[in-house]
Amino acid sequence: MTAALDHATLREHKAFGASPLRGLLLTGLDDPAAAVWAPPTGPAAHRDLCTDCGVSRTADARRCARACQFIQPDYPAMEARVHGRVRDPTRPDELFFGPFRRMVRARLSPARPDAQWTGVATRIAERLLETGAVDAVLTMAPDPQDRWRPVPVLVTRAEGMARVRGMRMGYAPLLALLEPARAAGHRRLAVIGIPCQVYALRALESTLGFERLYVIGTPCSDNTTTESFHTFLGLLSDRPETITYLEFRADYHVELRFADGGRREIPFLKLPISDLPPDFFPLTCRTCVDYTNVLADITVGYMGGEGEQWLLVRNARGEELLDLLGDEVKTSAPGDAGKRAGAVKGFLINTARAAGGLPLRRMPGFMRGIMGWAMPRVGPRGLEFARARVEMKAVETVLHLRRAEPRRMKTMIPDHVWKLVAPYGLTPGPGEQGNTAGKTPGIP
Numbered sequence: 001m002t003a004a005l006d007h008a009t010l011r012e013h014k015a016f017g018a019s020p021l022r023g024l025l026l027t028g029l030d031d032p033a034a035a036v037w038a039p040p041t042g043p044a045a046h047r048d049l050c051t052d053c054g055v056s057r058t059a060d061a062r063r064c065a066r067a068c069q070f071i072q073p074d075y076p077a078m079e080a081r082v083h084g085r086v087r088d089p090t091r092p093d094e095l096f097f098g099p100f101r102r103m104v105r106a107r108l109s110p111a112r113p114d115a116q117w118t119g120v121a122t123r124i125a126e127r128l129l130e131t132g133a134v135d136a137v138l139t140m141a142p143d144p145q146d147r148w149r150p151v152p153v154l155v156t157r158a159e160g161m162a163r164v165r166g167m168r169m170g171y172a173p174l175l176a177l178l179e180p181a182r183a184a185g186h187r188r189l190a191v192i193g194i195p196c197q198v199y200a201l202r203a204l205e206s207t208l209g210f211e212r213l214y215v216i217g218t219p220c221s222d223n224t225t226t227e228s229f230h231t232f233l234g235l236l237s238d239r240p241e242t243i244t245y246l247e248f249r250a251d252y253h254v255e256l257r258f259a260d261g262g263r264r265e266i267p268f269l270k271l272p273i274s275d276l277p278p279d280f281f282p283l284t285c286r287t288c289v290d291y292t293n294v295l296a297d298i299t300v301g302y303m304g305g306e307g308e309q310w311l312l313v314r315n316a317r318g319e320e321l322l323d324l325l326g327d328e329v330k331t332s333a334p335g336d337a338g339k340r341a342g343a344v345k346g347f348l349i350n351t352a353r354a355a356g357g358l359p360l361r362r363m364p365g366f367m368r369g370i371m372g373w374a375m376p377r378v379g380p381r382g383l384e385f386a387r388a389r390v391e392m393k394a395v396e397t398v399l400h401l402r403r404a405e406p407r408r409m410k411t412m413i414p415d416h417v418w419k420l421v422a423p424y425g426l427t428p429g430p431g432e433q434g435n436t437a438g439k440t441p442g443i444p
């Protein structure tokens with residue numbers, strides 16, 4: 001049991017009506033040597049659109065109304081609070097990626113074993129622990145029984161970060177561990193999270209009582225339940241249980257790695273996407289409005305990195321985080337090539353068919369081969385690829401909400417999303433626009 005599990009924590013867990021020991025035994029994750037602690041969480045309250053970020057499992061579940069990305073997000077106000085300013089209309093990329101000081105391609109050298117890319121996200125957090133800048137890091141570990149299932153943990157020693165590297169598919173209540181973290185006496189905390197978790201974290205930040213909070217965000221798109229993800233793996237391989245790694249790369253290929261050290265690359269166009277059930281991607285993940293984690297201090301992704309990582313340093317704290325890596329991180333200017341408009345238009349047509357209940361068009365087999373070869377060479381690359389993906393996500397938001405939850409459009413879609421889809425002929429219909437919170441001062 002970790003040092004973090006002190007008497008105060010035990011008392012707090014009793015207040016939640018759950019035994020901490022039950023959590024420890026069930027998860028098998030707790031590792032005193034590495035100081036990885038997976039306290040149990042309370043039950044989730046039912047919510048319509050919800051990725052179980054953890055707020056509904058805290059002592060005051062009503063805070064969802066104010067914290068949730070899916071209710072009435074207010075990006076301009078939050079960006080101003082977190083970064084000291086809203087998106088700058090004279091820097092067009094901020095419309096796509098949110099406020100940032102600088103963007104870089106990056107790789108950690110040496111790359112860390114088991115990391116999703118080279119391990120920038122976990123290494124930053126490891127450095128925060130090594131230097132004593134934080135008492136704990138809140139992030140996701142793999143479930144010992146299922147490597148693809150995320151389990152929220154608190155890590156209190158740098159060695160523990162090796163246990164959480166890599167990507168899991170699915171949702172887990174990260175923010176439910178904020179209360180145990182405070183109860184354990186942690187005052188300075190780092191959180192690694194995906195955008196829907198970071199939105200809620202920022203919305204509640206001022207009430208949480210931490211002295212210092214560092215937020216390392218990753219982009220996120222096309223998440224699904226861990227169960228559904230296993231179905232997908234089953235379509236990719238006869239032995240899905242041997243797949244240890246999967247990534248949708250920026251060169252239009254999915255990379256798979258296997259337990260025996262084997263690797264396979266599948267062009268996006270050859271993926272069995274049309275064999276998946278229509279509800280494979282939950283409505284939350286088809287309509288979420290923040291791909292690039294605009295409220296993080298630093299976003300650590302790969303989309304604009306052309307085979308390397310892509311970092312967006314958003315504020316002074318983000319600079320502090322990147323500085324922690326010193327010479328371990330090699331950076332360069334991101335590339336920018338190709339034209340995205342055709343790819344986004346094609347995506348819109350296919351999404352409109354799917355959102356209208358029609359099957360996705362299947363490309364003839366021989367064409368898929370040709371396109372799979374051509375896309376990495378002539379398709380949008382570097383920052384243009386990242387812009388294309390952000391626009392595609394905005395298109396999905398509008399089309400899927402229009403079909404499934406039209407009444408939510410008014411409050412859920414921020415103004416900047418409408419600006420992203422306007423070049424493709426998608427404009428708000430009567431009653432669809434009204435997130436006045438989404439009006440960015442300075443952007444007409």
Ligand SMILES: Cc1cc2nc3c(=O)[nH]c(=O)nc-3n(C[C@H](O)[C@H](O)[C@H](O)COP(=O)(O)OP(=O)(O)OC[C@H]3O[C@@H](n4cnc5c(N)ncnc54)[C@H](O)[C@@H]3O)c2cc1C
Nearest residue numbers: 115116117118119120121122140166167168221301302303
């Ligand atoms: C569902 C999902 C979709 C993503 N989609 C994109 C994308 O489209 N474009 C893009 O640029 N990046 C995407 N990312 C981020 C990307 O996969 C890498 O995590 C990121 O580039 C950091 O790489 P790294 O080597 O620095 O990470 P590592 O150092 O390996 O650290 C990864 C961190 O992510 C945390 N994590 C893993 N799984 C989850 C999860 N399910 N929920 C919350 N946290 C988790 C881990 O706990 C760890 O702290 C996605 C991540 C997730 C979880």
Ligand code: SF4
Nearest residue numbers: 050051053056064068
């Ligand atoms: S704030 Fe979190 S728990 Fe609450 S409804 Fe939103 S995603 Fe679900």
Ligand code: SF4
Nearest residue numbers: 196220221223285288
């Ligand atoms: S796609 Fe959006 S809603 Fe879904 S898990 Fe990722 S950040 Fe959350």
